[in-house]
Amino acid sequence: MTKNKIDNLKIGEFEISWLNGGNFALDGGAMFGVVPKVLWEKKYPCDPNNYVPLAARPMLLRTPKNNILIETGIGNKLTDKQKKIFRVNAEWDLVNDLNSLGLAPEDIDYVVLTHYDFDHAGGVVSKDNEGHLGLTFNNALHLLQKSEWEDVLRPNIRSVNTFWPENNEILRDSSNLQLIDGDIKVCEGVELIVTGGHNRGHQIIRFHSEGEVAYHLGDLLPTHAHYNPLWIMAYDNFPLEAIEQKELFEGRARKEDAWLLFYHDPFYAACKFDQKGSVLQSIGTGVL
Numbered sequence: 280m281t282k283n284k285i286d287n288l289k290i291g292e293f294e295i296s297w298l299n300g301g302n303f304a305l306d307g308g309a310m311f312g313v314v315p316k317v318l319w320e321k322k323y324p325c326d327p328n329n330y331v332p333l334a335a336r337p338m339l340l341r342t343p344k345n346n347i348l349i350e351t352g353i354g355n356k357l358t359d360k361q362k363k364i365f366r367v368n369a370e371w372d373l374v375n376d377l378n379s380l381g382l383a384p385e386d387i388d389y390v391v392l393t394h395y396d397f398d399h400a401g402g403v404v405s406k407d408n409e410g411h412l413g414l415t416f417n418n419a420l421h422l423l424q425k426s427e428w429e430d431v432l433r434p435n436i437r438s439v440n441t442f443w444p445e446n447n448e449i450l451r452d453s454s455n456l457q458l459i460d461g462d463i464k465v466c467e468g469v470e471l472i473v474t475g476g477h478n479r480g481h482q483i484i485r486f487h488s489e490g491e492v493a494y495h496l497g498d499l500l501p502t503h504a505h506y507n508p509l510w511i512m513a514y515d516n517f518p519l520e521a522i523e524q525k526e527l528f529e530g531r532a533r534k535e536d537a538w539l540l541f542y543h544d545p546f547y548a549a550c551k552f553d554q555k556g557s558v559l560q561s562i563g564t565g566v567l
């Protein structure tokens with residue numbers, strides 16, 4: 280997949296830019312759970328082997344005072360075997376993307392992680408040119424729910440496949456981790472809200488400035504095609520909670536005329552929807 284430049288999105292005084300955190304592919308059945316393929320393939324394309332294209336697309340949020348990075352992409356530590364398994368077809372290019380916006384990794388004040396699966400937290404620790412591992416965003420506080428971190432440190436038989444030690448050990452031993460217990464305000468206009476659903480400690484982000492609002496629902500709404508609250512991923516650990524939280528926050532977003540931002544959708548970076556789930560406004564190519 281080619282690297283698409285996506286237009287920035289303004290939310291009042293805030294500016295959102297999209298960064299390349301790697302592109303990959305997963306089985307369509309796993310991405311759409313119990314939804315029959317005859318339905319989901321009308322909304323989302325798949326290849327002959329049933330794989331669907333996915334982005335890992337971190338967002339840079341610039342407020343008048345802070346640079347906030349939301350999610351970190353798949354990182355640059357994947358082995359060739361892992362790249363094959365996840366069908367990685369575009370590499371993590373986050374640092375170059377930041378540079379092209381006139382920023383260095385040191386300029387990031389906060390890294391917000393909705394949860395710690397490898398495709399969201401893989402860029403927290405990266406390899407330098409000599410192959411040494413270190414924190415990518417040295418000056419940033421990394422904001423994560425305490426319950427998520429507990430699960431990261433003690434993964435179960437299922438989550439061990441996504442909570443990789445190489446993504447958490449250096450952060451664990453640093454002073455850059457700030458664990459949160461519940462909802463918080465990061466700074467004026469940026470709130471973190473615990474939802475659970477996908478993971479026990481999954482959190483979402485709400486931004487608002489000058490009357491405009493946006494939500495980043497993390498893996499509760501991975502792509503535009505998941506808008507129906509019942510269309511959830513087989514990866515969700517707490518499916519009924521995921522459905523309930525999606526319904527709640529999609530409803531709030533409609534009322535607030537808010538943008539919904541996607542991390543995994545290579546076609547759309549952000550959309551506004553009507554009640555039936557039709558796209559009213561969008562950022563991104565929109566070409567499926």
Ligand SMILES: [Zn+2]
Nearest residue numbers: 396398399498
């Ligand atoms: Zn994900």
